[in-house]
Amino acid sequence: MNDSRYGPKTGESTWLWFTKIVTGLLVIVILIIHFIVNHFTAQNGLLTYADVVKYYQNPIVPIMEIAFLVFVVSHALIGLRGIVLDLKPTRAVIGAVNWLFSAVGVVAIVYGIWLVLTIVSRGASS
Amino acid sequence: MTGVSKTSPLSRAAKWFDPRARTISTIGFILNRITALGLSFYLFLHLIMLGQLAQGPQAYDGFLATVHSPIFVFGEVLVIAAGFIHGLNGIRIALNSFGVGARYQKATFLVLLSIAVICSLIFAVRIFTV
Numbered sequence: 001m002n003d004s005r006y007g008p009k010t011g012e013s014t015w016l017w018f019t020k021i022v023t024g025l026l027v028i029v030i031l032i033i034h035f036i037v038n039h040f041t042a043q044n045g046l047l048t049y050a051d052v053v054k055y056y057q058n059p060i061v062p063i064m065e066i067a068f069l070v071f072v073v074s075h076a077l078i079g080l081r082g083i084v085l086d087l088k089p090t091r092a093v094i095g096a097v098n099w100l101f102s103a104v105g106v107v108a109i110v111y112g113i114w115l116v117l118t119i120v121s122r123g124a125s126s
Numbered sequence: 127m128t129g130v131s132k133t134s135p136l137s138r139a140a141k142w143f144d145p146r147a148r149t150i151s152t153i154g155f156i157l158n159r160i161t162a163l164g165l166s167f168y169l170f171l172h173l174i175m176l177g178q179l180a181q182g183p184q185a186y187d188g189f190l191a192t193v194h195s196p197i198f199v200f201g202e203v204l205v206i207a208a209g210f211i212h213g214l215n216g217i218r219i220a221l222n223s224f225g226v227g228a229r230y231q232k233a234t235f236l237v238l239l240s241i242a243v244i245c246s247l248i249f250a251v252r253i254f255t256v
Contacts, residue, residue, distance in 0.1 A: 007223060021220045028213050047190065049183040076166045083159065087135040108173060118180050 011085045011094065016078055023075040030068045037064065057123045062116045069112040077101045154235045158215050161208040168205050199253060207246035214238040 008017035038046070042055050055061055084097050178189040192198070218238055222228045 021223065024216050025220060028217065031209075031213075049179065049186040052179060052186070072169060076162075076169055079162050080166055083162070087138055089135075108170070111177075112173060115176060115180060 009082055009085050012082060016081075020075060020078040020082070023071040023078075026071045027068070027075055030064060030071065033064060034068065037061065053119055053123045056116070056119045062120050065116050066113055069116075070109055073105050073108045073112075077105050150232045150235060154215055154218075154239075157211055157239075158219070161212040164204065164208045165212060168208075203246070203250045203253060206249050207242070210242035210245050211239065214242050 008014050037058070037060060038055075041058050041061070042051060044051070046052050046055055081094075081097060081101055084094065089097065175189065178186045193202075215235065215238055218227070218231065218234050222231050227234055
């Protein structure tokens with residue numbers, strides 16, 4: 001019996017499975033860094049637009065947020081693909097899912113980076 | 127697990143949520159999956175809603191006022207609880223996958239789930255009282 005709880009699933013390459021584990025752990029690491037940085041640079045919380053723009057002037061924040069974005073989007077989409085694989089999709093369906101999820105991943109990451117850079121530039125111009 | 131290929135995707139999906147004849151490990155698997163779906167939904171919603179920042183101060187501060195209502199705060203508690211459950215259980219799965227502590231996976235799961243529940247309760251109490 002193929003125990004799908006551990007190791008790559010049927011149809012999931014070893015490197016995708018490995019990427020899922022590594023990005024999962026990196027998400028946890030960055031979440032911990034995020035809470036530490038947030039605690040030291042924004043002690044009253046990020047409760048207004050102005051607070052957020054000011055928070056993004058610390059260079060570690062945009063770097064951290066972009067890394068977090070890439071890791072969490074990758075982890076989520078590989079994980080969702082794994083859930084689709086458990087439904088025993090036909091080759092055509094998983095092929096479409098591969099394209100769809102890749103496109104969603106690229107759009108989400110490009111959009112997220114654009115948003116981070118927009119917020120950084122708002123602080124620089126004020 | 128006989129005859130899986132003959133059942134429809136819907137009935138296979140429904141099996142995830144069937145609590146009958148479940149072992150502790152399977153409950154862990156189901157919990158990880160439900161939290162995965164919830165967190166994925168939240169992730170994309172969060173990315174879209176943060177787009178309000180690009181609209182300027184009025185849009186973003188107005189958005190923040192909306193999400194400070196109790197229903198959204200309750201949703202935030204669900205996200206935090208899902209994050210604790212998925213994250214802590216995920217560390218166990220990563221370790222078990224490489225053969226670390228696989229013999230004690232049931233005990234580890236119960237300990238980590240308890241930690242997740244306690245942390246979520248502390249968070250819930252604080253967010254509704256502070």
